Amino acid sequence: MKKRGIFVLSFILALVLLGNSPVSAKEIKVLSQFPMSGPVGTLPEFGWGYIDGMNWVNSEGGGVNGKKITWYLEDFRYNPTVEVATFNRYCAEHSEDEFLMATGYITGGLKPLIKKVNVEEKIPWLDGSYSTEIFGEGGGPSKYPYYYSLGATYGDQIKILMKWIKENHKAKGKPRVGFVYSPTAWGRDGTPEGIAYAKKLGFDVVAEIEYPYTATDATSQCMTLRKAKAQYIVYHGYSGATSHTAIFFKTAKKILKKAQLMGTHYTTGRFPVLVCQEAFDGYVGVATRPFSDPIPRAKAPMDNAMVKLAHDFAKKYRPEEYKKGLKGGGIKDMFLYMEGLTYALLIQEVFTRADNAGELTRLGVKKALDNMVWDYKGMFGGKTFSYKSHTIPMMQIFKAKVKMVEVGGKPVPTGGVYPITDWINTDEVKW
Amino acid sequence: MMDLIQTLGSGVLVGLVYALLGLCIVIIYKASEAFNFAIGEFLVIGSFLFYVLFFDENLPLDKALPLGILIFLLLSFILFFDQNLRLLLAIFFGLVAGSIIFYVLFFGLSLPSLIASPILRFLIALPLGLVAAGIVGAIVERLTIKPLLGRSPISMTIVSLGLAFLLRASVQLIFGSHSYSFFLDLPDITLEIRDFLFLSDPIWAGILSIATFGLIIVFLFRTRWGLAIRATSEDQAKAMAFGINARFILLIIWAMSSVSIAVAGIMISNFGALSSLSGIVGLRALPVVLIGGMDSIGGALVGGIIVGMCEALAGAYIEPMGLIGFKDVAPYILLLIVLFIRPYGLFGTVRIERV
Numbered sequence: 001m002k003k004r005g006i007f008v009l010s011f012i013l014a015l016v017l018l019g020n021s022p023v024s025a026k027e028i029k030v031l032s033q034f035p036m037s038g039p040v041g042t043l044p045e046f047g048w049g050y051i052d053g054m055n056w057v058n059s060e061g062g063g064v065n066g067k068k069i070t071w072y073l074e075d076f077r078y079n080p081t082v083e084v085a086t087f088n089r090y091c092a093e094h095s096e097d098e099f100l101m102a103t104g105y106i107t108g109g110l111k112p113l114i115k116k117v118n119v120e121e122k123i124p125w126l127d128g129s130y131s132t133e134i135f136g137e138g139g140g141p142s143k144y145p146y147y148y149s150l151g152a153t154y155g156d157q158i159k160i161l162m163k164w165i166k167e168n169h170k171a172k173g174k175p176r177v178g179f180v181y182s183p184t185a186w187g188r189d190g191t192p193e194g195i196a197y198a199k200k201l202g203f204d205v206v207a208e209i210e211y212p213y214t215a216t217d218a219t220s221q222c223m224t225l226r227k228a229k230a231q232y233i234v235y236h237g238y239s240g241a242t243s244h245t246a247i248f249f250k251t252a253k254k255i256l257k258k259a260q261l262m263g264t265h266y267t268t269g270r271f272p273v274l275v276c277q278e279a280f281d282g283y284v285g286v287a288t289r290p291f292s293d294p295i296p297r298a299k300a301p302m303d304n305a306m307v308k309l310a311h312d313f314a315k316k317y318r319p320e321e322y323k324k325g326l327k328g329g330g331i332k333d334m335f336l337y338m339e340g341l342t343y344a345l346l347i348q349e350v351f352t353r354a355d356n357a358g359e360l361t362r363l364g365v366k367k368a369l370d371n372m373v374w375d376y377k378g379m380f381g382g383k384t385f386s387y388k389s390h391t392i393p394m395m396q397i398f399k400a401k402v403k404m405v406e407v408g409g410k411p412v413p414t415g416g417v418y419p420i421t422d423w424i425n426t427d428e429v430k431w
Numbered sequence: 432m433m434d435l436i437q438t439l440g441s442g443v444l445v446g447l448v449y450a451l452l453g454l455c456i457v458i459i460y461k462a463s464e465a466f467n468f469a470i471g472e473f474l475v476i477g478s479f480l481f482y483v484l485f486f487d488e489n490l491p492l493d494k495a496l497p498l499g500i501l502i503f504l505l506l507s508f509i510l511f512f513d514q515n516l517r518l519l520l521a522i523f524f525g526l527v528a529g530s531i532i533f534y535v536l537f538f539g540l541s542l543p544s545l546i547a548s549p550i551l552r553f554l555i556a557l558p559l560g561l562v563a564a565g566i567v568g569a570i571v572e573r574l575t576i577k578p579l580l581g582r583s584p585i586s587m588t589i590v591s592l593g594l595a596f597l598l599r600a601s602v603q604l605i606f607g608s609h610s611y612s613f614f615l616d617l618p619d620i621t622l623e624i625r626d627f628l629f630l631s632d633p634i635w636a637g638i639l640s641i642a643t644f645g646l647i648i649v650f651l652f653r654t655r656w657g658l659a660i661r662a663t664s665e666d667q668a669k670a671m672a673f674g675i676n677a678r679f680i681l682l683i684i685w686a687m688s689s690v691s692i693a694v695a696g697i698m699i700s701n702f703g704a705l706s707s708l709s710g711i712v713g714l715r716a717l718p719v720v721l722i723g724g725m726d727s728i729g730g731a732l733v734g735g736i737i738v739g740m741c742e743a744l745a746g747a748y749i750e751p752m753g754l755i756g757f758k759d760v761a762p763y764i765l766l767l768i769v770l771f772i773r774p775y776g777l778f779g780t781v782r783i784e785r786v
Contacts, residue, residue, distance in 0.1 A: 037608075183755040210755040216712055217702050219441045219630065220746040226628075227434075243610045247703030250614075254621070254630055275610045275704050327491055332609060409544025410487055413612070 028360065029070045030347055031090045032103040034340065035078040045331050047073055049310070049340025052317040057348040064351040064360070070098075071347075080108030087113060091121055099123070100351070100365050103343055107131040107185055110147065118146045124365045126346065128339070130154050130265065130288070130391075132190045141370075141390045148369055149391040150342070151288030154190025156426045157264045157395060158234060159197045160286050163429075164397055164421075165232050165260075166201050178207035178230030178259075180221060180248070187237025190264070194234065197431070206230050211248060213238075218248045222255040230256070235263040240272035241333075249279040260284060265395075268417055270295065270333040273402050274326065277413040281402040285417065288395050289342075290379060293334035294416030297325060300334070305378025310338035345377055380423040393426040433626050438747040439740055440629055444637035446739020451640040451695045452712070453719035453731035454647060455688040461664040461726050462684045463576070465587030470692060471713025472598035476567055477693020478700045478709065479606055481560030482613070485552060487539040494605055495537035503529025509573045549616035560697070561690045568689025571598075572682050580678060602707045610704040617701075636698035643694045644732065647687065651728070660684060718762040722769050724779025733777060738762045 034046035050073055058068045072090065076083040083104055090099060102117075104110060105128040117125045126148045132155035133139055134147060152160075162177075169175045177198050181187035187210070198205050206228035209221050225233060233256065238245050245267065252261060261283045268285030270293045290304040302308040314322040314337050324330025331337050353368035354360050372387040380394045398417035405414050452470060459467045467473075482488055490498070507525030510516040516524070540559075546552045575594055579586045615635075622629040651657040663670040663680040671677050692713075696705075699712050715738060723734025745761035775781050 210750070212756055212759065214711060214756075214759050216699055216715075217441075217445060217633065219633065220438065220743060223437065223628065224747075224751070241609055243700075243704035243706050243709060245703075246610060246612065250632075250703050251630065255628060271609070275612050277612050277614060324491075326609075327489075329491075408487075409541070409547070411543070 026360075027070045027098045028064055028067060028351060029072070029094055029099045030101045030103070030351075031072045031074065031087065031099070032343060032347075033074045033076040033083050033086060033105060033109075035105055036075040037077050043332075043336055044329075045333065045336035046340040047075065048318055048321065048331070049313070049337040049342075050344050051340070052313050053341040053344025054347075055317075056313070057344055061348060064348065065355050067355070069347065069351065071344075076105065076109070078106065080106060080112065083109035084112050088116070091116070091123075096121070096123075097361060100354075100360070100362055101126065101347065103127065103347075105129070107134065107189065110134055111185075114144060114147075118144050121362075122146055122366075123362050124148060124350075124369055126150060126343070130157070130190075131185075132156075132193055135389075135391045136190075136193065141388070144390075146366060147390060148387065150346075151265065152391055152393050152395045152426050154186075154236065154264055155193030156190075156393070157286045157288075158190050158194030158236065159431065160395060160397065160424060160426070160429070161234060161262050161264075161284070162194060162198050162201055162203070164284065165203070169231075171231060175203045176206045176229055176231045177203050178209065178225045178228060178233045179205065180207075180209045180211050180225070180233060180235045182237035183210040183212050184237055189237075191236060194236075211244070213242070213244055215244050215247060218244075218251040219255070221248070222251045225252075225259065226255050230259055232260045232262060235261060235267055238263075238267055240267045240269050241275060243275070245272060246275045246279070249276040249283075253279040265289075268398055268400075269293075269335055270416060273400065273413055273416055276402075278402055278404055280400050281415070283400040283417075284397060284420070285400070286395050286397050287417070288392065289335060289338065290381075290396070290419075291335055291398060291417050294418075295412075295414050297322075297334070304381065306338065306342070306376065307334075309377060310334060310341050313337075313341055342376070342379070349374060383423050383425065385425060386427065389427060394423050395426065396423050397421040434747065437627055437629075438743045440627075441633065442740035442743030443736055444629065444633040444739070445742070446736040447637040447640040447644070448695050448698055448735070449715050449719050449738050450732045450735025451644055451691055452716035453723060453735050454644060454728060455691045455695075456716050456720045457723075457726065457728055457731045458647070458651075458660075458684055459688050460720070462660065462681055463587055464584035465576075465591065467688070468588065468592045469595040469598055470716055471710025472595050472602070473564070473568065473689050473692045474696035474699075474713050475602050475705070475707055475710040476598060477560070477564035477689060478613075478696035478705050479602065480563040480567070481556060481693065481697050482611060482700075482705060483536065484540055484542060484560050484563075485556035485615070486611075487541055487543050488611070489539045490536045490605065492537060495533050498536060498605065499529045499533025501529075502532045505570055505574070509570065513573055513577070550618060553615060553617065557697070561693055564693035565686040565690045569682050569686040571689075572685035576681065576685065577678060580681065599707065599710065606707060608707055610706040613700040613703065613705045615697075615701045632701050636701065639694060639698055643691055647691060648728065650687070656683065715762070718766040721766050721776055722762075724776030726780050727776065727778035730776055730778030737765070741765050 032050055036044045036047045054071045074086045087102055101124045103126040107129040110127055110129055117123055124146050128150055130149055130151045130153050132153040134144060135149045136153045136155050165175050179191055181191045195205050207225050207230055209224060211221050263285040265287050268287040269291050272280045273295060290307050292300050292304060292307045294300055314331060321331045326332050350365055350368045354364040369387050373384050375384045385392050385394050396419050399420045400417045402413050402415040404411045456467055503525045506528045507521045510521035510524055511518055542552050542556060575590050576587055617635050619631045620634050621631040659675045660680055662675055663677050667677050719734040719738050722737055723730025741761050742758050746758040749757045
């Protein structure tokens with residue numbers, strides 16, 4: 001009897017010890033989904049930046065106060081259905097107290113997940129979408145408490161462009177503004193707010209044109225803008241890397257010689273310089289990240305701490321891809337790599353803050369995000385932002401300078417987009 | 432009124448490119464009664480072949496070398512098994528072609544450094560690119576279409592559908608999915624008179640498309656080869672009985688079609704940029720040939736112009752009323768109306784089949 005008692009006690013003790021052993025310690029899990037292939041093109045750079053970032057976080061970066069993050073990376077192929085299905089699968093496969101945060105990339109994935117994320121799972125969700133509908137005045141933390149955007153809304157981006165017009169309009173009379181946007185949820189998002197703000201500022205909104213992705217030419221759109229005598233044209237809801245952007249800019253440059261072409265975050269950057277070449281020269285666009293990847297890459301200004309960090313990471317972990325650039329499997333645009341990296345750095349920061357508060361749970365992560373005031377490793381020139389509005393309300397206005405030069409007898413574009421304003425915090429802007 | 436003329440003029444210029452695309456469908460249909468669904472992919476391949484030569488776009492070794500080897504194997508295979516050439520000769524010619532392809536893709540022709548004038552460079556790169564496009568068309572025909580000769584035309588149509596997926600994936604693998612800037616720098620012939628404005632690129636597109644269209648007509652109606660093609664198109668069995676090599680005719684037609692598609696592709700890419708997704712323009716050929724008539728060469732021209740004008744009118748007058756995307760749908764609505772009145776298209780041959 002005594003022997004049996006000792007045996008049972010030993011067994012219980014063993015179970016207790018096993019339960020406390022590191023083998024069954026609670027894991028910190030995060031799921032990230034990036035468009036690394038699909039209709040927007042082959043963009044593995046997002047994944048590379050994220051992989052390098054998360055590997056660094058778990059090694060030299062010290063993890064979350066020494067604890068490693070179990071991270072999952074999925075390519076959602078720019079397909080919201082895939083994004084939703086993958087998230088649902090992870091929710092089913094991983095326990096609530098371990099799977100603490102998820103990240104997505106497009107508005108199309110956010111909308112079908114509203115209930116799942118905000119009501120059922122209550123899991124903090126970081127997203128690359130700048131949807132005004134979700135993150136703007138009609139949405140925001142009160143309506144979608146677990147959604148967080150990694151940038152300022154499109155509505156705010158267009159409104160900042162309107163403010164720039166107001167400050168820089170030199171011609172006589174009211175500024176005449178035309179809007180060209182894609183017939184998608186993306187293109188329609190933010191445009192009404194921008195138009196309303198333009199009218200509020202006393203501008204003449206002379207044209208509103210939906211220009212589809214399937215366009216083979218943009219003559220009729222540009223002629224409409226010409227007839228309307230538009231002085232400023234806001235081009236929104238398009239990737240700067242696609243052929244329809246090249247078609248529009250090339251045509252607009254010839255038909256609308258005096259008009260100022262403008263655009264939002266995803267039309268600003270390195271790709272349009274490569275694709276539109278000189279037609280992109282003079283473009284003024286707003287962006288939520290420091291776009292500093294000119295052509296040639298060697299001339300990239302390193303005055304921004306995050307840009308320098310991203311370049312250092314790429315040189316260290318992806319030397320071949322960094323050097324290749326556009327050539328076969330290289331890093332085509334450092335913005336893409338930097339974007340993946342910034343996700344990793346933000347995830348580490350927020351988990352560490354939650355852990356420091358002794359609440360490494362979904363709710364704890366949410367509290368850490370809500371209370372976050374951070375300089376994002378110097379991304380905004382040392383300025384800090386508050387996440388209380390669930391958006392990172394920082395943006396900067398850039399201007400494109402593109403020049404064709406002869407390299408080996410071949411004309412190639414050089415230049416890039418360069419900041420013409422300081423970082424603007426939209427929380428502090430008086431509209 | 433001025434607006435209407437401007438819109439119609441722009442429509443006609445784009446319509447001429449569509450007409451060329453339509454012609455490529457028609458000549459294949461007339462010869463084999465098959466519909467080439469891979470037209471968009473041929474358009475992209477032809478444009479990229481020109482792009483490599485004109486812009487001196489080199490590929491890395493891991494892509495150029497396998498492509499060179501692939502061309503060597505395919506050509507040797509075709510020359511040995513199809514053309515019954517001696518094995519050593521077949522290997523020799525295959526090796527030469529493979530080496531040239533590898534050299535051009537990896538080292539480039541360096542045309543920009545050799546020839547400063549863009550127009551001269553264009554005049555050299557264009558025929559070279561078109562020849563390359565024609566060879567690709569011929570290789571594809573030998574490997575996929577020829578084995579189906581004598582079978583139901585529907586098999587060829589289905590094969591062309593599969594071919595489209597294969598070619599699209601291959602292009603993405605080689606050139607990636609991003610867009611390539613496409614500025615030809617042809618002499619500026621922009622037409623601007625008061626409120627009229629016709630840009631240089633669409634005018635060039637119209638001119639080159641109609642010129643290619645004309646050359647094909649001359650080839651078909653003024654040469655012995657053209658006569659053989661027309662005879663084969665009329666009745667394959669009878670043509671063969673008269674000693675015409677119908678298999679070779681089919682090869683020529685596919686090569687010719689690839690060349691013409693490449694011209695259309697180059698012109699359309701010159702509106703902005705080239706990417707593996709540019710092939711979507713190929714779909715525009717569908718309403719063109721169905722409106723004009725599947726077997727009518729003149730119908731392709733008329734159909735192309737009608738579709739171009741229809742798109743332009745819809746874009747200028749209907750889309751601003753809030754019907755966004757109507758420009759893309761309008762040719763299909765017109766197609767339904769035409770087919771309702773004339774089921775074989777405006778100029779298609781009426782066939783009465785008694786069961």
